Amino acid sequence: MEENQESFKYADLMFKCLREQATPAEQQELQAWLDADVRHQELFAAFKDPDTLREAIAFQDQLDVTADWEAVLARATPVAKRSPITWRSVASWAAAAALLGGMVIVYKWQTPTTxxxxxxxxxxxxxxxxVLPGSNNATLQLGNGKTVTLGDKPSGTIREADGTAIDQQTGELVYNKTDNGNAATLFNTLSTARAGQYQLTLEDGTKVWLNAASSLKFPVHFTGKERRVELTGEGYFEVAANTTRPFKVMVQGMEVLVLGTHFNIGAYGNAVKTTLVSGAVKIQLPDKRSWQLSPGQQANVQQNQVNIAFADTEKAIAWKEGIFFFKDDDFKGIMEQVARWYDVEIEYNGPLPVKRISGNISRQAHLSQVLEMLNFVSGANFTINGKKVMVTMLK
Structure with a gap:
C-alpha cells in the first residue's frame, strides 16, 4: 500500500507543477524524482500533452482516491483478456495511479524478466x-574481413587498409574521397540486422539509406568505367550525377542502371520493387531484357515477370522518413514489416484479416502502439510474450 500511495503522491505533484500550484519544496522534490529515473521523465513528458492534461485534471477533481484505490490496483494488474479503454477511464486511472497519455508507473509490479x-x-x-522500435545500428565489414559495430553515437574515424578515412556521424558513415587510383580495390559491406537501419555516403557523394535486415556491398573507391554496388533487402539511393561513370545496383541477379537520380529498391523475399522518385533508371534482367522507368513508376519483378505501373512514391520511401505507411495493404505484408523493425516473431492463430488496410504511424512508436492501431483498423487481436506476437481473429 505504501508503494501505491507513493505513486499517487508523485502523480499529484506533477499535476500541481503543471498547474503552477506547487511550492518550491514540492518542485524540488519532484525534480529529484525525475532525475532518479528516465522513465519518470518520460511519464512527466506525457503529462504535458495539453488536451489530455485538461481532461485528466477535470476528472482528477472528481475522484475519491481512498474509495477508488483498490479498483485502480485491479486495473493496473495485467489480465488475459483485453478490454477497450476510453479516454474517461484513462484519465481517471491517470490521476490516481500516475497513468497519462499512454504512460503508467506500473513497472513497479511488472518489470520484464529479461x-x-x-x-x-x-x-x-x-x-x-x-517492445521498443528499431534504431540506428549496423555492422561494417572492412576489406580485411574485420567487422566494426556501429550505433547511433559517433565513435571516431575508421581507417581502411589503404588509409581511407571513414567518418562516423550520427547514424551514418561518410567515406572520404582520396587519390588512391593505383591501389588495389577494397570492398566494404554495411549490414543492418532486424530492428536496425543506417545511412551511408559513398566516396562519390552518393547517399544510401539501408532499411532493417539489409546490406550493401561497395568499393571503398570507385574505379573503372562504372560505379557498381550490391544490395540485399531494402535501400533508398540518392545517386551523385556522373554522365561518364554510370551507377549500377545489383540485386537478386537484376541490374538497376542510373546516371543520377533518387529511387528506392525493396528486395525482401522473391520480389524486387524499384520505385523511381526522380530522374531515370533502367532495370535489366539476367536475360538482358530491359525497361526504363519514368518518375513515379514502380517495376515489380518476380520470377522474371515484370510489371510496371505508377505507384505512390510517398508510400515507397516512408520508411526512410521514419513512418509506417499503409495504403490498401494486405495484413500479412504489414506484419512482415512490423516483424523486421521490432525484431519479433509473428504467429497466427486462425485466419488472417481479409480487409485491406490503410493508415500510418511513426516507426518510433512502441510495438504496443502499432498493434493498437492495427487492432482498430483490422479487428485482429494481439498478445505479446517476449518477442513473440500472437495474432488472433475473434469469430
Whole structure:
C-alpha cells in the first residue's frame, strides 16, 4: 500500500507543477524524482500533452482516491483478456495511479524478466510486455574481413587498409574521397540486422539509406568505367550525377542502371520493387531484357515477370522518413514489416484479416502502439510474450 500511495503522491505533484500550484519544496522534490529515473521523465513528458492534461485534471477533481484505490490496483494488474479503454477511464486511472497519455508507473509490479533492452514493461495496455522500435545500428565489414559495430553515437574515424578515412556521424558513415587510383580495390559491406537501419555516403557523394535486415556491398573507391554496388533487402539511393561513370545496383541477379537520380529498391523475399522518385533508371534482367522507368513508376519483378505501373512514391520511401505507411495493404505484408523493425516473431492463430488496410504511424512508436492501431483498423487481436506476437481473429 505504501508503494501505491507513493505513486499517487508523485502523480499529484506533477499535476500541481503543471498547474503552477506547487511550492518550491514540492518542485524540488519532484525534480529529484525525475532525475532518479528516465522513465519518470518520460511519464512527466506525457503529462504535458495539453488536451489530455485538461481532461485528466477535470476528472482528477472528481475522484475519491481512498474509495477508488483498490479498483485502480485491479486495473493496473495485467489480465488475459483485453478490454477497450476510453479516454474517461484513462484519465481517471491517470490521476490516481500516475497513468497519462499512454504512460503508467506500473513497472513497479511488472518489470520484464529479461536482459533484452528492447523488451520493456507494457505501460499502457494489457500485454505481457512491450517492445521498443528499431534504431540506428549496423555492422561494417572492412576489406580485411574485420567487422566494426556501429550505433547511433559517433565513435571516431575508421581507417581502411589503404588509409581511407571513414567518418562516423550520427547514424551514418561518410567515406572520404582520396587519390588512391593505383591501389588495389577494397570492398566494404554495411549490414543492418532486424530492428536496425543506417545511412551511408559513398566516396562519390552518393547517399544510401539501408532499411532493417539489409546490406550493401561497395568499393571503398570507385574505379573503372562504372560505379557498381550490391544490395540485399531494402535501400533508398540518392545517386551523385556522373554522365561518364554510370551507377549500377545489383540485386537478386537484376541490374538497376542510373546516371543520377533518387529511387528506392525493396528486395525482401522473391520480389524486387524499384520505385523511381526522380530522374531515370533502367532495370535489366539476367536475360538482358530491359525497361526504363519514368518518375513515379514502380517495376515489380518476380520470377522474371515484370510489371510496371505508377505507384505512390510517398508510400515507397516512408520508411526512410521514419513512418509506417499503409495504403490498401494486405495484413500479412504489414506484419512482415512490423516483424523486421521490432525484431519479433509473428504467429497466427486462425485466419488472417481479409480487409485491406490503410493508415500510418511513426516507426518510433512502441510495438504496443502499432498493434493498437492495427487492432482498430483490422479487428485482429494481439498478445505479446517476449518477442513473440500472437495474432488472433475473434469469430
Amino acid at each position: 536482459n533484452d533492452p528492447h523488451i520493456i514493461a507494457d505501460n499502457s495496455h494489457t500485454f505481457k510486455n512491450d
